[in-house]
Amino acid sequence: MKTTGCIHDGWLVLSADKSKVDTDYFYHLLGSDFIYRKFVGLAAGAVVKNLNTDLVKSVTVPLPPINEQRRIASILDKADELRQKRQQAIEKLDQLLQATFIDMFGDPVSNPKGWEKETIGNLATFITSGSRGWAQYYTDSGSKFIRIQNLVKGDLDMSDCAYVNAPDSAEARRTLVQPGDVLLSITADLGRTAIVPDDIGLAHINQHIAILRLSGVNPA
Numbered sequence: 001m002k003t004t005g006c007i008h009d010g011w012l013v014l015s016a017d018k019s020k021v022d023t024d025y026f027y028h029l030l031g032s033d034f035i036y037r038k039f040v041g042l043a044a045g046a047v048v049k050n051l052n053t054d055l056v057k058s059v060t061v062p063l064p065p066i067n068e069q070r071r072i073a074s075i076l077d078k079a080d081e082l083r084q085k086r087q088q089a090i091e092k093l094d095q096l097l098q099a100t101f102i103d104m105f106g107d108p109v110s111n112p113k114g115w116e117k118e119t120i121g122n123l124a125t126f127i128t129s130g131s132r133g134w135a136q137y138y139t140d141s142g143s144k145f146i147r148i149q150n151l152v153k154g155d156l157d158m159s160d161c162a163y164v165n166a167p168d169s170a171e172a173r174r175t176l177v178q179p180g181d182v183l184l185s186i187t188a189d190l191g192r193t194a195i196v197p198d199d200i201g202l203a204h205i206n207q208h209i210a211i212l213r214l215s216g217v218n219p220a
Contacts, residue, residue: 131207182211
C-alpha cells in the first residue's frame with residue numbers, strides 16, 4: 001500500500017514468511033475467490049460474519065515452489081494492470097455516455113424537454129431485494145450467485161462468479177432472475193445497475209441487489 005498506519009479490530013495483518021512464500025503471491029492468493037469461499041465457510045456470526053487469527057491460521061492454501069509463486073504473481077500483476085487500464089477506459093466511456101444522455105434527453109432533474117414523468121413502481125411488475133444468509137449454500141457449481149461486484153457499468157460481468165446450491169424455498173424462487181431483469185445495487189456501492197442477459201441460466205441475487213422487472217419499458 002506504500003503507506004504507514006495502524007489497523008482497528010476489524011482487520012488482521014498477515015506478514016508472509018519470505019522463506020516459504022512470495023509476498024505478491026500471498027497477496028493474490030488471499031484475494032482470490034477460492035480463499036474467499038473458505039473464509040466465508042469458517043466465519044462466525046448469523047448476520048455479520050467475523051474471522052479471527054485462529055480461523056485464518058487454520059486455512060490450507062496451495063503452495064507451489066517459490067519460483068513458481070513468483071511467476072504466478074508476475075502474471076497476475078500484469079493481469080491486474082490490464083484490468084486497471086480497462087477500468088480507466090470504461091470510466092471515460094461512462095463519462096461520454098453521461099454527456100450523450102444529457103445532450104439527447106436533457107437534465108433529468110430539471111427536465112428542460114418536458115418529458116412525461118412516472119414512478120418506478122408504476123413501471124415495474126415485480127421488485128424484490130435479494131437473499132440473506134446464503135453463505136452456507138456456497139459451492140463450486142450450481143446456480144450462479146450474483147453479487148455487487150458482478151454489476152459493472154451497466155453490464156453483468158460473471159468472470160468472478162460465485163455459485164450456490166440454492167434451497168427449495170420461497171426466497172430462492174423470489175430471488176431467481178429472469179432475462180431482461182434490471183439489477184440494482186441497494187447497499188454499499190449504491191446505484192450500480194445491469195441488465196440480465198438471455199443466456200444467464202439459473203442465477204440468484206444476494207442481499208445487496210434488487211430485481212426490477214419492468215413492463216412496457218425498454219430495460220436498456
